[in-house]
Amino acid sequence: MLDRLSNHIQKQLPFVAYRKPNALLTNVILQKNDLLHTVSDFTESGFVFAPFDTTKQTILIPFDEILSGELNRLQEDKTSIEAFHPSAEAQKKHVQLVQKGVDTIQNSEIKKIVLSRKEEIISETNPLVLFERLRDTYPTAFVYLWFHPKVGMWAGATPETLVKATGTTITTMSLAGTRKFEENTVIPWNQKEIEEQQIVTDYIVHKLQDITTNITVSKAETHQAGSLAHLRSMISGRMISTINIGDIITTLHPTPAICGFPTEAAKAFILQEEHYDRAFYTGYLGELNMRKETSRNRNRKNQENSAYRTVRTNSELYVNLRCMQLTHHKRILYIGGGITKDSNPELEWQETVAKSQIMKRVL
């Protein structure tokens, strides 16, 4: 499988390699040519790669060839001993942006805005080595390496599910609030963090109300994401018969976990004030309408009767967080955090520095 992947990279053909949370095996999808496929109505099937701003193209790598297995280990690339420090100028810029966000929230109906920045690092670590380190370091994350010659190369280890659909059953999550994770320590989440996460939960439940039934919401619990911890609730429901996965995706994205609330006002602030293109950071990625065939012989004596074969289409999409873009000589990290009326700009800066360590650790 590693040879096929290396060969595809050499030929500059589109592919994605990914490992699902807590899974042992890696999946690889290889596109046979270099056409740029896009999603138009979500009836397509393939691996989607969507930007934050969905007025831009959502890319699709069709399931031309799917491989699944253990990737052979690579020779360790030389590890950089250099520490990557952001500049004082980057800090000043981000603190100013957050302050502007806090001021806007205090003087408007906006309750939350997620503000972010990018950080460029000179590095040429082999992408496949990077992918291996991501898999080793973050076993509970969705870890990927994605490439299209007309778009570029991205990698990441995200803790956040946008939506998982098995037939008509869907599950999603509300994730917000960030602390450093410490073993055997109960995190005393404060009011600001609890409210910030509640905004995301309320939004998701409200949005799903008209298009799903049997909605259940778990209580918010601490979820470890590498060296960080977040507050997380799981939300599930059943799609009503007149809707499909595309309706769920377009209803949920962008959630207040990565954009803010109310959505349109927060998004307008981001597009106007961040002064850089988020591109695929805070977009989403994953399997769309993947066919899963299961045969279940109810009667053991009737093994040859395959009448009980069912075909379902499943989708499994993740929010593109803790990610980077890979160019020939650079790794461009994307990091952000949720701002509310009580945010402290200095602490928000530090939060982005802590989040950037998730990617820096594997560079």
Ligand SMILES: C=C(O[C@@H]1C=C(C(=O)O)C=C[C@H]1O)C(=O)O
């Ligand atoms: C925006 C990011 O993460 C999001 C923001 C969080 C927060 O503000 O505490 C926590 C998890 C994610 O929903 C990021 O990692 O870049």
